[in-house]
Amino acid sequence: MTEMRRVTAIRNGTVIDHIPSGYALQVIKMLRMDVKRSTPVSLVMNVPSDKIGRKDVLKIEDRELNQEELDRLALIAPEASIAIIRNHVVSGKMKVELSGELYNIASCSFSNCITKADREPLPQRMKIVNENPLEIRCYYCGKRQTLEELIENII
Numbered sequence: 036m037t038e039m040r041r042v043t044a045i046r047n048g049t050v051i052d053h054i055p056s057g058y059a060l061q062v063i064k065m066l067r068m069d070v071k072r073s074t075p076v077s078l079v080m081n082v083p084s085d086k087i088g089r090k091d092v093l094k095i096e097d098r099e100l101n102q103e104e105l106d107r108l109a110l111i112a113p114e115a116s117i118a119i120i121r122n123h124v125v126s127g128k129m130k131v132e133l134s135g136e137l138y139n140i141a142s143c144s145f146s147n148c149i150t151k152a153d154r155e156p157l158p159q160r161m162k163i164v165n166e167n168p169l170e171i172r173c174y175y176c177g178k179r180q181t182l183e184e185l186i187e188n189i190i
């Protein structure tokens with residue numbers, strides 16, 4: 036598990052706010068912080084929120100996430116607001132954007148998909164067919180992917 040410390044403020048790093056309640060661990064997984072365990076992460080869950088009812092908040096120390104990393108979160112935390120902290124001060128704010136395609140974020144769940152063939156590695160591409168309700172399909176084989184499958188198959 037990622038090291039978690041409940042703290043109120045960080046000196047340098049990234050704060051991800053307005054994560055839907057209960058999804059903070061999936062966010063950690065999507066950012067691959069469950070495998071790269073060197074980054075201290077503080078987790079606050081079930082905080083009351085005017086915007087989304089209840090929310091989770093993550094504070095990631097000594098790392099500034101870039102837009103590409105943040106866009107990975109669009110699937111599970113489209114309302115997330117991000118603050119970059121430098122020397123205890125907010126130095127930048129960012130939003131998560133759900134674009135028309137997920138590029139190299141998760142692999143296809145269909146075992147006979149062409150992306151499973153080893154000879155010529157293809158990038159993993161998922162088309163966002165519809166945002167609400169969410170419908171995501173593999174660019175190659177067209178198989179629909181559930182959110183659970185996508186989280187499970189993060190690369």
Ligand SMILES: [Zn+2]
Binds near residue numbers: 143144150174176177
């Ligand atoms: Zn596929």
